[in-house]
Structures are given as structure tokens and as C-alpha cells.
Amino acid sequence: MDPEYSLQDVVRCHLCESPSPLLHCDICNKPLCKECERKHLTDGSTEHRVVPFRLRRCITKCQKHSSQMCDQYCKQCKIPVCAYCVENTCRGHTFIDVVQKLERQKNILQKDLEELEKKIHPRYLKIASIIHAQKASLNKNSKELTDTIEKHKADILMKIDHVIEEFKSDIENLNSQFLSVLNRHDDEIKHNLSEITQYTEELNYLLISNDVSLASAFRSRNAEFKRFPPAPTVVLPSFTPQNIIDKKQIYQQLIGSLSLTSSKTEGFPGADPQFSTSEEPWISTNIDIRPKNEELCTVSCLTNERLWTCNLTDRMIRLYNLQGNLVKEIEPKSGDGPWNIAVSKSGDLVFTDYTEGTVNIVPDTETETVISLRGWRPHGVCTTLFGDLLVAITSDDNEHTKVVRYSNFTEKQSIQFDDKGDPLFSSGLYNIKFISENRNLDICVSDNTAKSVLVVNLAGKLRFTYSGYPTTKKSFSPVDITTDNQSRILIADSKNHCIHILNKDGQFLSCIDNCHLEYPCGLCVYTNDTLFVTEMYSGQLKKIKL
The missing domain is CATH 3.30.40 (Herpes Virus-1)
Incomplete structure (x- = not known):
């Protein structure tokens, strides 16, 4: 053996x-x-x-020369070789003793084995246990959420039933009150008709009678009967049912919100950094669209390839493609230039003319004034999820500022004061306001005068204010504002050369300051969460992948 x-x-x-x-x-x-x-x-x-x-x-027979033993390892061919191979087949190659090669490889294998046994395998077990625990929590949470929503549904239906019963009770009370009034008037009319009938009979008798005593005693009552009782006017109550439209966001505003976060792999506790990744915003396109030393203010996306820009130096609105080529340009009527631009739901250009006090649309090439303000001047404008326009306007005396919602170019809502009657927005001579609507229907206003961002809900109630992040070098200088598909709020901070990112509740998430921005001013997010940024003085339009 x-x-x-x-x-x-x-x-x-x-x-x-x-x-x-x-x-x-x-x-x-x-x-x-x-x-x-x-x-x-x-x-x-x-x-x-x-x-x-x-x-x-470790000494094996040569694959090419079976009678020879391999005592060398060819680094180029990556195989053990014999002396004949060294002199002929692998002439000029680099060799290492096969024993040394084996020792090195065994060291590598030993390190791999130790890493697998001590680090990788235990962490996979830990990740598996975390996933198992999350699956259990997911099932438990799903049942709890479903039960809570069902209870909330029952509460809403009960409240709706209560409202309906109140409507029915109000109808009965109104009916009773109106009926009492009508009965009282009816009785008075019947009494007067009886008196008139009796008086008419007396007149007929006197006409056929020759009794001078009765005729001389006659007293006319026509003046009395001419005092007609007022004809009652009953304004009948009516019911206008709410138009049932398939607008999920409106019903969610009524019912509540469900926080839905997609599954996102961010690494598990205890994992090494190489096992998880975090993406930083990066510039994918840098477009030079105009001469320097001109103030490029705002930007609005027509498509992912074409963008409207607003130039405050020559007072022109221009449409560019991503190659920096001019596609179209619009000159406002006043010649003093637009203050802010947006794109409507139908794809038309919308812009505010501060000097003229108008809001205008450009369906094709001709400009149409759709809103004319008296005593007020518009600046910031945006299009809402349902196609309305939100416009920030300031009074001619610069004493008051408000946000107005227009539906079909008719004012539907005005937001100016908080619950205490105090102004929500700052005012003043150099009053700069930009505006955007979030996916949760919040209205976000960038207030450069107040150095803050103010967010109100659909009803105009204040939700929160944001006054910058402490680590910025200079005071917060918000200009344009926009939102993305995740309801994050993005604010251009021109003096700090960065863009602040907040969640929908105003919590600071991050700051885009790694893209070499210079005085960022205009912001626009397209549907695929691609951010377009205009720089005020450099003549650059930057496309940033979030």
C-alpha cells in the first residue's frame, strides 16, 4: 500500500x-x-x-511532450512547460519555477478561502436573515395597512352618510319653513277674496237700489284692496352633485396618502462599501447656447430634446435643441421681456409680461394675451398637473403678493394670507418669486426677497418653509424652483453655486455642488428625472442626470 x-x-x-x-x-x-x-x-x-x-x-508530465516533466511555468502561455518547451515552443517567454508558482497560487487560494469563510459567507447569511425578517415584517405591515385602510373607508362612508342625512334634514326643514310662509299668505289671500266678493255684492245692490240714504252712506274700499299683499318668492333649494372624475390625486387628497417606496438596494448593515453603490448627479450634456455676459434666466422643457429659455438681456424667448441650435424665437409685445416661462399641458409656450401685467400663450407663432391684470403684475408662472396655471403676482405699489390659480384663464383661487391673517409672501420693490407644483399637489414658492422657500397645500394652507442648509458658505439665495417624479423639491441657490434637494415634507436630502455650476438660475425637470439648469452669466445650459 x-x-x-x-x-x-x-x-x-x-x-x-x-x-x-x-x-x-x-x-x-x-x-x-x-x-x-x-x-x-x-x-x-x-x-x-x-x-x-x-x-x-506539482511536477507533471508535459502536455506536448509526454516523456518530459514540467518544472517551469510559462507566464505568457499560462501553463506548466518542460525543458524542451522552454528552448523551443516558448523561446523568449518569461518563466517561473513551477514550485514557486504553486506556492503563490496556494497563498491566493488560502486567502480566498479565508475571506469566503470569515467574511463573505457570514454576510450572505446575515443578508438572508435580514431578507427573511423583512418578508415577515412586510406581510405583517401589509395586513395592518389593509385593516387600517378598511377602517378608514368605513369611517369615510359613515361621514358621507352623515352628510347625506344632514342634507335630507335641511331639505325637510326648508320645506316646512317655506310651506308655513306660503300657507300664511294663502290664508290672507283667501280672506281678502272673501271680503272682495262680499263688497262686490254690496255695490251691485246699491246700483239697482234708489235708496238715497244707503247710497249717501257708501264708503269706497278700493284703496284698501289695492294694497296687494306681497307675492311670496321661494328660492327652491337645489343639489349640485360633485362631478365624478377619475382624478386619483383628488381622491387621495380627500382620503389620505400611502407612503409607497420602491424596493431599493442600498447595501445591508455591516456590508463593506464595495458591496453597495451610491450614484452622484453628473453632467451628461453641456450646451453653449448664447454669448456670455447676457442674463439667461429660466428654462422650460418642451420635450426631452427641445427647451425654451428666457433671456433677460435682449428680452427674447428662444427654443433650442440639445445641440445648441436655435429652433424658434419669440419677442414679447412690450419689448421689456418676459419674467418667467412655462409650457402648458397642450405644449404651448406660456410667459408672463411684468411690464404689461399680462399672461400670454404662444400656440404657434402668434402671441395671445389670455390674462390681463389690473393693479397687479405677474412674475413666476407654472402649469399644474390638471392643466391650471399658477401665477405669482405683486401689486403695483409693491405692498402685496399672492399666488392665483387660473382655470381656463379664469381666476379660481387666491392664496395670500395664513390662518392668522398675516401675509404668506414677502413684498417689496425687488420682489422675485418663482413657483412650481409638486406631484402631491403642494404649491412651492421660491421667495428670493425673504431668502426662503414656502410650501402650501392644495387649499393654500402653509405646510412648511425652508431657509437653506447651514453648511452653505453664503446666505441662501433661492431663484428658480422645480419638482421631480419623486415629489422632491429642487431649488437653485445662485450665490452658493449649487442646487438644494428636499423631500416633499421639506427635509433636506442633498446638495448638487459637484457639477461645477456657476450662478445656477433656471431649473426644469423632464419626465425621466433629467434636470436642465441654466447658468446666469456663463451662457451654458447643463443637462444633469439625477
């Missing part, structure tokens, strides 16, 4: 039989102790190759 594989005894030197030899002759396939190595090598009847016992069997 081969002593190497024998279970009856330890491995012994094949010459002196001392146990646990440290060497091995790969050619003879014999274990050797250190003392017997020289004696073994003196046997010149065959070739010998002595290696450490732990590296035995």
Missing part, C-alpha cells in the same frame, strides 16, 4: 522510515526526510526533483 494514503501508519521516509518527512521527490514519487535527500539524489539512474512535501505532485 502506498504509505502516503495508508491509514495504518503515518507517512515515512522511504529510505530511513523516519515519520513525517518534509520532502518529496516528484519524479520518483517518494517521501524523503532532510537527512536522506542527498543520498536519494546520488542515485543517478533516474532524474530527481525534490520539493516540499506539502507541494508534492
Whole structure:
């Protein structure tokens, strides 16, 4: 039996039989102790190759020359080679002793094994346990949410029933009140008709009578009957049912909101940084669209490839493609330029003319004035999710500021004061306001005069204000504002050369300051969460992938 594989005894030197030899002759396939190595090598009847016992069997026959043993490793061919290969096939290549190569590879294997056993495998087990726990929590949370929503549904239906019953009760009360009034008038009319009938009979009798005493005693009552009782006017109550339209956001505003966050792999606790990634915003396109030293103010996306820009220097509105080529330009009627631009739901350009006090649309090439203000001047404008226009306007005396909602160019809502009757928005001579609607129907207003951003809900109630992040070097200088598909709020901070990102509840998330921005001013997010930024003075339009 081969002593190497024998279970009856330890491995012994094949010459002196001392146990646990440290060497091995790969050619003879014999274990050797250190003392017997020289004696073994003196046997010149065959070739010998002595290696450490732990590296035995590393000398193999050559794949190309079966009679030769491989004692070298070719780095270029990445295979063990024999002496003949070294001199011929692999001439000029770099070689390393096959034993050294094996030792290096075993070290690599040992490190991989240790990393697998001590780090990678335990962390996979931990991740698996986390996933298992999250699955259990998910099922439990799903049931709790469903039960809560069902209870809320029952409460809403009960309140709706209560409102309906109140309507019915109001109808009955009104009916009773109106009926009482009508009955009273009816009784008075009947009494007067009876008196008139009796008086008419007396007149007829006197006409056919020749009794001078009765005729001289006659007193006319026509003046009395000419005082006609007022004809009652009953304004009948009416019911106008709310138009049932498939607007999910409106019903969610009534019912409540469900916080839905998509599954996102961000790495698990305890994982090394290389196992998780975090993407930073990066500039994918840098477009030079005009000469420098001109004030490029706002931007609005017509498509993902075409954008309207507003130039405050030459007072022109221009449409560019992403190659920086001019597609179209519009000159406002007043010649003093637009203050802000937007794109309507139908794709028409919308702009405010501060000097004229108008809001205008450009369906094709001709400008149409759709809103004319008296005593007020417009600046910020945006299009809402349902196609309305939100316009920030300031009084001619610069004392008052408000936000007005227009539906079909007719005023439907005015937002100016808080619950205490105090003004929501600042006023003043240099009053700059930009406006945007979030996906949750909040109205977000950038107030440069107040150095803050103010957010109100659909009803115009204040939700929160944001006055900048403490780490910025200069005071918060908000200009244009926009929102993305995740209801995040993005604010251009011109003096700090960055863009603040908030969540829908006003919590600071991050700051885009790694894109070499210079005085960012105009912001617009297209549907795929691509952000377009205009720089005030550099003549650059930058496309940033969020």
C-alpha cells in the first residue's frame, strides 16, 4: 500500500522510515526526510526533483511532450512547460519555477478561502436573515395597512352618510319653513277674496237700489284692496352633485396618502462599501447656447430634446435643441421681456409680461394675451398637473403678493394670507418669486426677497418653509424652483453655486455642488428625472442626470 494514503501508519521516509518527512521527490514519487535527500539524489539512474512535501505532485508530465516533466511555468502561455518547451515552443517567454508558482497560487487560494469563510459567507447569511425578517415584517405591515385602510373607508362612508342625512334634514326643514310662509299668505289671500266678493255684492245692490240714504252712506274700499299683499318668492333649494372624475390625486387628497417606496438596494448593515453603490448627479450634456455676459434666466422643457429659455438681456424667448441650435424665437409685445416661462399641458409656450401685467400663450407663432391684470403684475408662472396655471403676482405699489390659480384663464383661487391673517409672501420693490407644483399637489414658492422657500397645500394652507442648509458658505439665495417624479423639491441657490434637494415634507436630502455650476438660475425637470439648469452669466445650459 502506498504509505502516503495508508491509514495504518503515518507517512515515512522511504529510505530511513523516519515519520513525517518534509520532502518529496516528484519524479520518483517518494517521501524523503532532510537527512536522506542527498543520498536519494546520488542515485543517478533516474532524474530527481525534490520539493516540499506539502507541494508534492506539482511536477507533471508535459502536455506536448509526454516523456518530459514540467518544472517551469510559462507566464505568457499560462501553463506548466518542460525543458524542451522552454528552448523551443516558448523561446523568449518569461518563466517561473513551477514550485514557486504553486506556492503563490496556494497563498491566493488560502486567502480566498479565508475571506469566503470569515467574511463573505457570514454576510450572505446575515443578508438572508435580514431578507427573511423583512418578508415577515412586510406581510405583517401589509395586513395592518389593509385593516387600517378598511377602517378608514368605513369611517369615510359613515361621514358621507352623515352628510347625506344632514342634507335630507335641511331639505325637510326648508320645506316646512317655506310651506308655513306660503300657507300664511294663502290664508290672507283667501280672506281678502272673501271680503272682495262680499263688497262686490254690496255695490251691485246699491246700483239697482234708489235708496238715497244707503247710497249717501257708501264708503269706497278700493284703496284698501289695492294694497296687494306681497307675492311670496321661494328660492327652491337645489343639489349640485360633485362631478365624478377619475382624478386619483383628488381622491387621495380627500382620503389620505400611502407612503409607497420602491424596493431599493442600498447595501445591508455591516456590508463593506464595495458591496453597495451610491450614484452622484453628473453632467451628461453641456450646451453653449448664447454669448456670455447676457442674463439667461429660466428654462422650460418642451420635450426631452427641445427647451425654451428666457433671456433677460435682449428680452427674447428662444427654443433650442440639445445641440445648441436655435429652433424658434419669440419677442414679447412690450419689448421689456418676459419674467418667467412655462409650457402648458397642450405644449404651448406660456410667459408672463411684468411690464404689461399680462399672461400670454404662444400656440404657434402668434402671441395671445389670455390674462390681463389690473393693479397687479405677474412674475413666476407654472402649469399644474390638471392643466391650471399658477401665477405669482405683486401689486403695483409693491405692498402685496399672492399666488392665483387660473382655470381656463379664469381666476379660481387666491392664496395670500395664513390662518392668522398675516401675509404668506414677502413684498417689496425687488420682489422675485418663482413657483412650481409638486406631484402631491403642494404649491412651492421660491421667495428670493425673504431668502426662503414656502410650501402650501392644495387649499393654500402653509405646510412648511425652508431657509437653506447651514453648511452653505453664503446666505441662501433661492431663484428658480422645480419638482421631480419623486415629489422632491429642487431649488437653485445662485450665490452658493449649487442646487438644494428636499423631500416633499421639506427635509433636506442633498446638495448638487459637484457639477461645477456657476450662478445656477433656471431649473426644469423632464419626465425621466433629467434636470436642465441654466447658468446666469456663463451662457451654458447643463443637462444633469439625477
